[in-house]
Amino acid sequence: MKKGQFxxxxxxxxxxxxxxxxxxxxxxxxxxxxxxxxxxxEHIIELSRELIFQAEKIYYQGPPSQTTIRAYFxxxxxxxxxxxxxxxxxxxxxxxxxxxxxxxxxxxxPLEVDLKPFSGHHVIVLTVKEGDGGQYxxxxxxxx
Numbered sequence: 001m002k003k004g005q006f007x008x009x010x011x012x013x014x015x016x017x018x019x020x021x022x023x024x025x026x027x028x029x030x031x032x033x034x035x036x037x038x039x040x041x042e043h044i045i046e047l048s049r050e051l052i053f054q055a056e057k058i059y060y061q062g063p064p065s066q067t068t069i070r071a072y073f074x075x076x077x078x079x080x081x082x083x084x085x086x087x088x089x090x091x092x093x094x095x096x097x098x099x100x101x102x103x104x105x106x107x108x109x110p111l112e113v114d115l116k117p118f119s120g121h122h123v124i125v126l127t128v129k130e131g132d133g134g135q136y137x138x139x140x141x142x143x144x
Contacts, residue, residue: 037098040074044094044103047071052092052107054126055137059109063135066127068142075119082111082139114140 050069058065076097083091083104090111093104110133115124123142128135 040076040096040098041100041103043072043074044077044096045105047073048092048094048103048105051124051126051139052105055107055111055139056109058126058128059135059137061128063128063130066125069124069126071122071124073117073119073122077117077119080113080115080117082107082113084110084136110134110136112136112138114138116141 050071054067054069058067077094078097079095081093081095083093085091089106089108091104092107092111092113093102095102112129115122125140125142127138127140129138
């Protein structure tokens with residue numbers, strides 16, 4: 001076998017391998033991003049459900065009831081807020097960078113939120129308070 005033929009066969013094999021591997025890497029990377037985004041979205045949904053469950057549980061006990069929970073906020077959360085519908089309840093809303101961009105869940109009790117949207121572990125205190133429009137649940141980060 002000649003050295004030139006050996007080198008040409010080597011370059012053909014390496015070139016063919018690169019043609020196959022490069023699109024595979026791109027495909028796997030894009031799928032990874034989609035799966036990561038879906039997992040973060042589901043994590044935020046579960047976090048919202050837990051916050052609402054705990055808020056409804058202590059709301060009916062009345063002031064000055066409170067509870068503390070520990071939660072992990074995934075990266076990408078830009079804001080956390082609650083929108084009240086008079087005395088009917090509230091929407092707890094998380095906005096985040098990835099698609100679909102925001103999620104909101106309904107709570108039967110009035111909520112007020114004072115959470116910082118940084119990623120990582122949070123210690124969250126839920127407290128029943130009295131206000132002008134009646135009682136509500138304040139959700140805030142525990143201060144050290």
